[in-house]
Amino acid sequence: MREVWRMWQYSTMVVLTVLTAGIFAAILIPFKGIPLIPGFTELRPANVIPLVFGLLFGPAGAWGAAFGNLIGDFFGTLGIGTFFGFWGNFLAAYLPYKMWQNRPLGQLQGHRLPFLLAVLLGGLACALIVGFGVEAFKLLPFSLIVAAVFINNVLIALLLGPFLLKLLAPRVSRWDLYWQELMDAEDLVPGPAPRLGLILAWLGAAGGFALGLALTLGFLYWPGQPSLPIVLTPFLILLLLGCFLL
Template sequence: MAEKARSSKALMVLAVVAGLAVAAAVVYDFWRALTVNPENPWAEFTLSKIFFGYRNLMFAVGAVVWVLGTAIFVLELAGRTVTRRGLERNRMGVAEWSVIDVALAALSAAVYGGLLAATAPIVFVPGFTWLRPANALAPLFGMFFGIPGCLGAAIGNLIADIVGGFFGVGSFGGFIGNFLIAYLPYKFVRDHSFSSASSIGEFYVWGVLAQAFVSATYICWWLDVAEALVGLPLFVVWGIIAPIIFSNNIVVNAVLSPVLGRVLFPLIKGRGLYWKDRIKAAQV
């Protein structure tokens, strides 16, 4: 028993180390790419090489992610969730939403969209400013507020596109992509408190590494497929946008989300808004 706990803890520590290492490697590698080729760092950036160099593989993976992600989005909003036992009620489908769920989703969207719109992106490396601290909230909204929080993140991103003047066909990918950023840690991290090794370790697996890859491939697959409607060349889609999404989501969520999560979880629980508590209360 103790042996199992020790190995589980070691795995969690490994996940945190891996998440932070990938985040650090991304920052370092882009800095290196910029030093080697200041005119076109994307040609040197390892992530660009991977996403664009293996575009066919990424496209195939993206197709699977897209189909699964979209199906999950529809199912969860319809009140069903996939479990080991098959499809089960998630008790958070839109039809079951109370006014609290509507308020939670609307306010999550307004805060996420408002922070995205009102805070300037910060400098990643000089000349490149795509790190958006507000992105750290998406996985937390999912973990703390459940499906209303996931939809809040999706709508918030859409609203940021609208008010920023970026709304277009590509926004559809960003809409469900942001839903998935919130959804993965909501669904797969078992302890949302950020106060145990397993909570933080699982967050680094699902809320940092997995969500960054899933959101990048989901959004970029859509941009690739809709190329004739969106107008972005494949190099820009896989060589620039995919690495940007991936590195932003890795770095921001590895650095900021656990700090915010640790501070916010007790507040949210104390106000009776943690989704597991709300479902339990509703059942009682």
């Protein structure tokens, strides 16, 4: 995770962060008028940006997605959930690029399964973070918001992501803007346990998502069951620990 903090030392990475945030917000804002859950989320074709720009620009794409979502929230959905949306969208870009590693972005045909898994992991993590925050503050039922966030993220990314990557990847390569080409080798060192980190991230994101849905939809219950945020906290810890180990 070192690159997440070290990237601020590189002017080009900072510019790519601003670029990502601007594009993300510019696509988000016009669709604020098509709410899925009024005051919380809307139809978001812009959700392809965290995935694609994360894969292309690494940590710059992740920070850009976070700040772009923050800017977008100022146009109708600003509230307590904004904090969780900031970090949820950060992970929607961060986890895919960490999982993708060094696979060629211009040849998705040979890497369909890793691409699908990267999209799913980012979508699960984003949905869990946002759902946890909304549930903790009793703003909306967990099941409602996580379903909306997950479907919005995953479907848009799967539909538009391959096309956008095919369009942008050759140009980013030609212009030497891949994030791994912009940062020094010592700033690209992986975390202390990348494989363990990926396992923990999956357990935290998928486990928390599935258990939260099962509990809120009534498929699972036990006597003396604590509140949902307390139940989900261990999964959130697993997810965050996994992110730090990647």
